[in-house]
Amino acid sequence: YDVYAMFLCHWHRGQVKGHEVAPPPSLRAAAGSYLRKDLLMVLHHAAMVLVCFPVLWRQGKGDFFLGCLLMAELSTPFVCLGKVLILRQHTTLHKLNAVALLVTFFLCRVLLFPYLYWAYGRHRGLPLLGVPAALPLTYNAAAAALLAPQLYWFALICRGSWRLFRPPAAQQLDPH
Numbered sequence: 001y002d003v004y005a006m007f008l009c010h011w012h013r014g015q016v017k018g019h020e021v022a023p024p025p026s027l028r029a030a031a032g033s034y035l036r037k038d039l040l041m042v043l044h045h046a047a048m049v050l051v052c053f054p055v056l057w058r059q060g061k062g063d064f065f066l067g068c069l070l071m072a073e074l075s076t077p078f079v080c081l082g083k084v085l086i087l088r089q090h091t092t093l094h095k096l097n098a099v100a101l102l103v104t105f106f107l108c109r110v111l112l113f114p115y116l117y118w119a120y121g122r123h124r125g126l127p128l129l130g131v132p133a134a135l136p137l138t139y140n141a142a143a144a145a146l147l148a149p150q151l152y153w154f155a156l157i158c159r160g161s162w163r164l165f166r167p168p169a170a171q172q173l174d175p176h
Helices: 002-015 027-057 063-088 092-110 112-124 128-134 137-165
Strands: none
Touching (some): 002 027, 063 112, 092 112, 092 137, 112 128, 112 137
16 A cells, blocks of 8 residues: 555656646656655565565464564654645644654664564573574574664654754845
8 A cells, every 4th residue: 555655646746746737657657767766665565565464374473573563663654744744844743743753763663673682682581782693694684684774764854853953044144
């Protein structure tokens, strides 16, 4: 659903870019443009389906980890609301949403990985720093691959929030 909804947004945004109505591109051209622009997001959603769909055949194994990964989606409504509120920047609602996004994204996406390592270590009687050595290299590599875009996106969110909350720049006086 998310991939389709994002494609529709891309399609309609392309038709009204600059507020002039352009002729609709072919479906193939629009899909190609969409994939070039949002390939990482499409791959993210495909991976979520490939990881979550086999839940029917896991026989209860990995439910804790799957639940934690799905908690990462708690920040999604704030991301979506932020895209809507971008038209009303510097309003109280926009600022409250920015704070909620920062907090939920940090807690549910960035701190998720250290928490998973801590919880696994606690279950196995290992100290937090001993967990990576106790796991197969592929697990650590997968965790790093999943964490890297979260850190990148969090940095972008922090930069956007900084712009929203920073004091207005002092206006330069014209000497003439």
